[in-house]
Amino acid sequence: MNEYTQPPIISMSGLEKWYGSKHILKGIDLDIYPGQIIGYIGPNGAGKSTTVKILCGLVGDFKGAVTVDGIDLRQNPLAVKAKIGYVPENAELYDVLTPMEYLDFVGKLYGMQEETIRTRAERLLTSFGLGDNKNKRMDTFSKGMRQKVLLIAGIIHNPSIIVLDEPLSGLDANAVITVKELISLLAQEGKTIFYCSHMMDVVEKISDRILLINEGSIVADGTFESLKNEHGDTLERIFARLTGGTDAGTGAAQILSALD
Numbered sequence: 001m002n003e004y005t006q007p008p009i010i011s012m013s014g015l016e017k018w019y020g021s022k023h024i025l026k027g028i029d030l031d032i033y034p035g036q037i038i039g040y041i042g043p044n045g046a047g048k049s050t051t052v053k054i055l056c057g058l059v060g061d062f063k064g065a066v067t068v069d070g071i072d073l074r075q076n077p078l079a080v081k082a083k084i085g086y087v088p089e090n091a092e093l094y095d096v097l098t099p100m101e102y103l104d105f106v107g108k109l110y111g112m113q114e115e116t117i118r119t120r121a122e123r124l125l126t127s128f129g130l131g132d133n134k135n136k137r138m139d140t141f142s143k144g145m146r147q148k149v150l151l152i153a154g155i156i157h158n159p160s161i162i163v164l165d166e167p168l169s170g171l172d173a174n175a176v177i178t179v180k181e182l183i184s185l186l187a188q189e190g191k192t193i194f195y196c197s198h199m200m201d202v203v204e205k206i207s208d209r210i211l212l213i214n215e216g217s218i219v220a221d222g223t224f225e226s227l228k229n230e231h232g233d234t235l236e237r238i239f240a241r242l243t244g245g246t247d248a249g250t251g252a253a254q255i256l257s258a259l260d
């Protein structure tokens, strides 16, 4: 199973997005193949979330074409949404609900049977250490607990593509390990993972293909090994070199001197 034997599961061509006069995405052409773990990295404001929100049908009014498993996003957004599980970075949860109620709501939006939702929700909540909290209102939850519920909501319908926007923010070290492991297992099952993150060490380890976006354009695309051979030894340095960033020492020194 690789890019040469199967058609792409996600195809973007000439993808452009403007917000008012701001040109956010400047022509993205990408073919992503089943089972790939894509690490999508780039500086703040580069366009990562915008790309994935378009892919997930949450942002419209774009130029270019997006197809998912051969389905055109513009023509059939509902069919595309059914194939994708989206885990946003900081979503508003319905705080007054319990995880079980929230997951029931989400599962029904995906047309799942009540019994399947309940069984899966209970098993997933237990796996994430939230079994004892499944019937507690989420307004009492910590950031990490909420993030876990969002993760579960993103995968409960067993989608073939999972899009994660900074899924590890707020998670403790144990949960980070669980999610990293989960991403690998999901990919082994043939699911495609599209993973936006600033955590270079994690991206380096789990991705089999890294995409670097800078100012709305993809400036690097390859395995970590191939990027390393071409651009530098660590993902942090590759990132800094290709996005015109300063090295960490210089940046920190500038901040400190601004306090003089």
Ligand SMILES: Nc1ncnc2c1ncn2[C@@H]1O[C@H](COP(=O)(O)OP(=O)(O)OP(=O)(O)O)[C@@H](O)[C@H]1O
Pocket: 019, 024, 042, 043, 044, 045, 046, 047, 048, 049, 050, 051
């Ligand atoms: N709804 C919106 N209206 C206007 N501008 C927006 C909107 N959403 C995003 N932008 C702008 O689009 C640009 C790209 O934002 P985006 O959230 O895609 O970046 P990102 O790469 O995900 O950044 P970060 O790493 O900070 O999450 C930013 O300049 C942002 O201000």
